[in-house]
Amino acid sequence: MPPPNEAFAVQGAIRDKYDSLGGPAGMLGLPLADEGSSPDGRGKFSHFVGGSIYWSPTTGPMVVRGKVRDRWAASGWELGPLGYPVEDQHRMPLLGPLPLVEWCRFENGIIAGDARQALPSPMALQTPAETLGRVAEPAVLGYGQLAGLLGKRLNDQFVASPDNVAMRPGVDLTGVTDWQYGKYFATPRSVGFRFRGFHDNGLAPDTNFTIDIRLRFQMVWGSTFLEPTNKTLVAVLDRVDVGHDGGLALAQVYASVESAINKAFYDHDGKVHDEAHPELPSGALFVADVDTGADTRTGAINLLDVLITRDGDLQILVNPLTPPDQPIGTISWGYLRQNGAQSLINGLT
Amino acid sequence: MKSEKSRRRPAKTLALGSSGATLAASPQEIVQIAHVGSAEADHVEAPVPAARMDVAARQSLVAAAALYRDLSGRASGTATLAPTIPRDERVDRFIVEGKATLDQNGHFQSIGPYLRAVALIQSKALALGYGDAARSAAIDSVPAGFVGRYERHDIYAAA
Numbered sequence: 001m002p003p004p005n006e007a008f009a010v011q012g013a014i015r016d017k018y019d020s021l022g023g024p025a026g027m028l029g030l031p032l033a034d035e036g037s038s039p040d041g042r043g044k045f046s047h048f049v050g051g052s053i054y055w056s057p058t059t060g061p062m063v064v065r066g067k068v069r070d071r072w073a074a075s076g077w078e079l080g081p082l083g084y085p086v087e088d089q090h091r092m093p094l095l096g097p098l099p100l101v102e103w104c105r106f107e108n109g110i111i112a113g114d115a116r117q118a119l120p121s122p123m124a125l126q127t128p129a130e131t132l133g134r135v136a137e138p139a140v141l142g143y144g145q146l147a148g149l150l151g152k153r154l155n156d157q158f159v160a161s162p163d164n165v166a167m168r169p170g171v172d173l174t175g176v177t178d179w180q181y182g183k184y185f186a187t188p189r190s191v192g193f194r195f196r197g198f199h200d201n202g203l204a205p206d207t208n209f210t211i212d213i214r215l216r217f218q219m220v221w222g223s224t225f226l227e228p229t230n231k232t233l234v235a236v237l238d239r240v241d242v243g244h245d246g247g248l249a250l251a252q253v254y255a256s257v258e259s260a261i262n263k264a265f266y267d268h269d270g271k272v273h274d275e276a277h278p279e280l281p282s283g284a285l286f287v288a289d290v291d292t293g294a295d296t297r298t299g300a301i302n303l304l305d306v307l308i309t310r311d312g313d314l315q316i317l318v319n320p321l322t323p324p325d326q327p328i329g330t331i332s333w334g335y336l337r338q339n340g341a342q343s344l345i346n347g348l349t
Numbered sequence: 350m351k352s353e354k355s356r357r358r359p360a361k362t363l364a365l366g367s368s369g370a371t372l373a374a375s376p377q378e379i380v381q382i383a384h385v386g387s388a389e390a391d392h393v394e395a396p397v398p399a400a401r402m403d404v405a406a407r408q409s410l411v412a413a414a415a416l417y418r419d420l421s422g423r424a425s426g427t428a429t430l431a432p433t434i435p436r437d438e439r440v441d442r443f444i445v446e447g448k449a450t451l452d453q454n455g456h457f458q459s460i461g462p463y464l465r466a467v468a469l470i471q472s473k474a475l476a477l478g479y480g481d482a483a484r485s486a487a488i489d490s491v492p493a494g495f496v497g498r499y500e501r502h503d504i505y506a507a508a
Contacts, residue, residue, distance in 0.1 A: 002494070007469035007506040009477060015503055024491040024505065031505050 001049065002030045009034050014046045014053045017061035017183065027051065028063070038078055045078075056084045058178045059107065059186040063088045067113035068104045083107030086307075087185035091115055092227045094296050101321060103304050107179060110304055110317040139341035143312030145349050147171040147193050150215070150235070153285075154195060157264060164200040165257060171195050174212065176312045177238075189308040190214040190238040196245060199253040207253045208245040211261065214238035217306055217314050219290065222279050227294040232277065233306060234284035237265040288348055293337075299324045302337045316341035463495070466506035470497035473504045 002008065008031040010018055024030050029049030036045050043056040051065025056078070062085035064072060078084045089104040100115035141149075148171075155167045174192035181187075192214045199207040215235040221228040242258040267273050267282040277286045293302030300323040309315050318341050320334030467488055474483035479499055486497045494507045 002505070002507040004507055005465075005469070007466070007473040007497075007504050009473060009502040009504045011502045019503075023503075024494060024496070029492075030494050030507060 002032050008032065010046055011035055012044065013055050013061045013183075014044060017053055017055075017063070018046070018048070020183075021063065027065075028053070040079060043078055043084060051089075054078060054085055058181060059084045059086050060182045060184075062086065062104075062186075064104050065089055066102065066115065068102060068111045071111045071113065072104070072106070082109045082111070086179055086188075092294070092299065092301060093225060094299055095226065101299055101301055101319065103319070105305055105307065105317065108310065109307075112304065112319050112321050114321060137338065137342075139316040139318065139338045139345060140309070140313040141345040141348060143173055143176075143191060146191060146312070146314055147173060149287075149349055150193060150213070151195060154211070154261075157260065158197065161260065163256060163260075165197055165253075166200070168196040168198065173312065174214075176308060176310060177214070188216045188218055189310075190216045191308055191312045197257070198247065199250065199257075201248055201250070205248045207250045208247040209254055209257060210243045210245045211257065212239075212241045212243070213261070214240075215285075217287070217308055219306055220279065220281060220284065226296040227292070227301060229292055229294045229296075231290045231292055231303075232279060233287040233290050234280060235287050236284045237262070288344070290344065303341060314345065316345060462508045466495040466508065467497075469506040470495065470504045473497075474499055474502070477502055477504075 010031050012035070014035060018026075018028060021028060027050045032047045032049060034046075036047075037043070038045065038056075042058075043054060045052055045054045051063055052069055053061050053063055055061040064085050066089075068089055072080070072082060072085075075082055083106050085104050085106050087105050089102055091100055091102040094100065101112060102115045103110055103112040151167065151171050158165050158167055172194040174194050176192070177190045179186040179189055192212065195211040195213070197209055197211065199209070201207060214237075216238050217233065217235055219231040220234050221231045240258060240261050242254040242261075244254065263273065265273060265283055265285055272278050272280070273282065274280050274286055280286055290303060292304075293300065295301070301319050303316060304319050305317045307315055307317060316338075318334060318337035320332075320337070322328050322331070322333055326333075470486075470488060471483050474486065474497060477499070479486075482499070486499050488495055488497050490508075491505070494505055496506075497504045
């Protein structure tokens with residue numbers, strides 16, 4: 001309970017978020033202190049009886065609570081390796097009053113916890129002690145590998161096109177953006193690529209062009225009240241620019257290439273842009289089907305989410321918790337699942 | 350057979366609330382009850398026999414006061430704090446805000462928590478630079494406490 005002889009102020013974006021969650025009548029209850037400022041000079045936070053809201057200008061106000069918050073605190077709060085939360089803490093919806101897994105995604109990783117508070121809450125970025133001495137390398141697809149994957153997709157599209165366009169070998173990695181502000185979840189980092197191509201003008205000089213494209217990677221799924229057993233990894237088009245790169249300048253070529261790329265991502269003429277994957281939202285390109293291993297009867301789940309790291313790698317975030325029906329402390333489940341996730345993303349290239 | 354107590358009351362009886370609780374009391378009596386619970390009284394004895402102070406009676410007391418307020422045409426509202434607030438209005442708010450609870454001896458409980466919370470909230474508002482506005486914000490009761498809503502801050506105090 002709050003101290004009886006003090007009053008505490010809630011303000012700004014944290015106040016808006018707190019009110020939207022029911023304020024003192026919601027899960028957070030009354031505030032325990034005035035809003036604080038992070039030592040990094042970026043963020044703000046308020047602690048409540050039932051959890052905390054952390055805010056930064058690039059993530060937004062997000063709720064962290066329970067064992068997950070305890071584990072995050074032990075890692076150094078927002079100054080630790082995980083950074084700020086980028087979405088509200090999520091609790092795995094199950095069939096009936098069963099063991100509950102909850103997790104919160106941060107700028108640089110994830111923490112999963114047992115909502116019954118029965119299990120320890122190791123991070124996805126685990127210490128050797130938490131992995132029983134085994135080093136659980138994060139399951140990642142490197143930035144360069146992502147570029148290769150995307151370049152292959154573009155090339156396939158150009159080869160199939162009757163428009164005399166083709167890709168040139170090579171790709172530049174043009175950098176990673178920060179997370180972008182959201183009220184309930186931040187927009188993920190995007191990764192940028194620069195490809196080069198040309199249009200064969202016959203006897204005239206070729207028209208050379210660059211394709212600057214930025215993509216965000218995330219999971220989507222159909223509507224369900226339970227935790228999905230399958231999700232779809234997609235690449236969302238953040239922006240695309242086609243520009244002149246030497247040779248004969250033909251604006252029509254640049255426009256048609258840009259239009260073709262947009263058509264690959266967006267619905268048009270009343271048709272879905274990917275008939276094989278009607279679950280895709282407009283603006284997203286199919287990357288992979290992902291079996292999450294979720295069991296809505298037992299509460300087991302293997303894969304929780306994905307993120308783009310600060311270095312531009314695509315990381316699969318796994319659940320490090322022991323399944324509810326398994327003994328604790330004999331197997332490093334994070335290690336096993338990260339190996340499984342690595343196999344999944346290796347299969348993409 | 351009617352008890353001696355009920356025979357002494359006026360005939361008018363108010364049936365209150367969905368709980369079916371009944372409080373036999375005249376509007377004048379309700380006014381008298383309400384006035385005892387004024388913001389100036391911190392711990393005073395209610396002019397109601399202790400035997401009647403069960404849960405239903407407590408609910409009835411609040412409901413009766415609300416009914417009386419409605420019958421008399423006065424608006425309900427949250428407790429806007431101002432030093433010049435009329436006594437009757439303070440009494441109404443005192444009851445509507447849920448402070449008209451009774452202790453095991455049938456006495457009105459202290460309204461100290463409410464007044465303490467108001468003082469804390471106003472003090473915090475002053476510290477945050479609200480000046481005179483610190484004393485004019487609406488104070489609402491919330492679960493387990495009170496809140497003063499100011500332009501840039503919501504200030505909470507536990508009950």
